Amino acid sequence: MVLLLPLAAATASLACRSCDRRAALLPRARPLNAAPPSACTPPSPHPQLRTPRAAELIRMCDGSRFAPSDGEAGSAPPPPPPTQSESSSSPPPVDWTLGDVASGAALFVLLHAIAQTAAGASADPKGLAALGRVCSTASFVGVQQAAGLPASRWLPRGDCAAEAQPAFQQPLAPLAACALFAAVAFAPPLALRIAGYATEAQALMPSARPLPGAAHAVELLLAAPITEEIFFRGWLLSGLRRAGVDERGALAASALCFSLWHLGSGDGLLFYGLLGAMLGLVYQRSGSLLWVPMATHCLWNLLIVVVRWQSM
Numbered sequence: 485m486v487l488l489l490p491l492a493a494a495t496a497s498l499a500c501r502s503c504d505r506r507a508a509l510l511p512r513a514r515p516l517n518a519a520p521p522s523a524c525t526p527p528s529p530h531p532q533l534r535t536p537r538a539a540e541l542i543r544m545c546d547g548s549r550f551a552p553s554d555g556e557a558g559s560a561p562p563p564p565p566p567t568q569s570e571s572s573s574s575p576p577p578v579d580w581t582l583g584d585v586a587s588g589a590a591l592f593v594l595l596h597a598i599a600q601t602a603a604g605a606s607a608d609p610k611g612l613a614a615l616g617r618v619c620s621t622a623s624f625v626g627v628q629q630a631a632g633l634p635a636s637r638w639l640p641r642g643d644c645a646a647e648a649q650p651a652f653q654q655p656l657a658p659l660a661a662c663a664l665f666a667a668v669a670f671a672p673p674l675a676l677r678i679a680g681y682a683t684e685a686q687a688l689m690p691s692a693r694p695l696p697g698a699a700h701a702v703e704l705l706l707a708a709p710i711t712e713e714i715f716f717r718g719w720l721l722s723g724l725r726r727a728g729v730d731e732r733g734a735l736a737a738s739a740l741c742f743s744l745w746h747l748g749s750g751d752g753l754l755f756y757g758l759l760g761a762m763l764g765l766v767y768q769r770s771g772s773l774l775w776v777p778m779a780t781h782c783l784w785n786l787l788i789v790v791v792r793w794q795s796m
Contacts, residue, residue: 580726588723589741591627592715595620611699614707621711628719638722648771657770658779665762666787669755690788691750692795704789709781716742716760717767718774735764759784 599616606612625635651657676685696704716738724734742760743753763777770776 580723582727582729585720585723585727588628589720592620592624592719595623595627599623608699610697610703614699614703617703617707617711621714624715624719638719649769652766652770652776653773657766657776658783661762661766661776661780662783662787665759665784669758686795689795690792693789693792694796695793696789701789704785705782709785710778712742712745713763713767713774713778713781716745717764717777721764721767722772731768735761735768738764 596617599620600613603609603612603616628638629635652661670689673685673688676682676688695701720741721734721738724737725731729737739757739760742763743757746756747753749756763781766780767774767777
């Protein structure tokens with residue numbers, strides 16, 4: 485009996501070594517979310533075995549030293565985190581409703597009407613028109629802030645659109661966009677004038693007006709473009725997207741509202757609808773950089789002022 489004990493111990497040792505060699509030949513899968521081994525990281529003395537047969541062999545030979553943790557065997561590895569392109573291409577979260585957008589738009593119109601009425605009742609209506617626009621827009625932003633919607637959620641970010649194109653983020657992008665829209669807007673009247681239809685061509689051009697005074701020029705070239713872009717592109721277009729409206733629908737709806745906003749200006753709903761669509765497209769393609777449509781709008785108003793003056 486004493487002689488059999490060393491023989492049994494030697495047999496068990498050979499069996500365990502055989503099990504270790506068999507387990508080493510089996511594939512050991514690395515978790516999907518684990519980082520690849522590097523030269524700076526020493527190999528782990530207790531590798532996690534994803535092959536059930538290999539783990540079973542090790543458990544038979546060496547107890548539970550290399551056994552997988554609870555829930556590891558038989559459970560699927562966690563999915564990899566979404567890439568940056570996937571997260572940026574996903575639509576914005578639906579945290580608004582169309583009722584919220586409609587009530588916000590009504591509030592902006594009401595505040596603007598109050599400010600313009602107060603400016604019109606003053607001794608210098610055109611001189612205070614720019615101040616009225618700024619005050620009404622600032623009041624709108626303040627009400628949104630008090631209602632739990634800070635300006636940081638809808639004012640320029642620059643990285644919220646997956647389709648953002650670097651060409652629309654360049655300093656000369658507003659000038660190029662203004663020139664392109666001018667070519668589209670003035671091509672029909674120019675063609676009619678060349679064909680000999682001067683009267684019809686003049687009807688498609690902005691109505692003739694003299695150069696504005698200094699106070700009115702500030703309103704046309706600075707106050708109006710900046711405040712309108714803050715609301716129609718920065719707030720309304722983003723609000724429609726957050727309410728679940730797709731990109732094209734939000735662009736069309738904001739352009740229609742922009743056209744109705746200029747109702748009675750004398751240039752027609754179609755003209756301002758196309759202008760609103762162009763400004764919204766520039767805003768989207770720039771990655772929600774609000775300064776791009778602002779600068780484009782300012783340049784366009786300057787061009788219209790010059791064209792009206794030259795038409796006299």
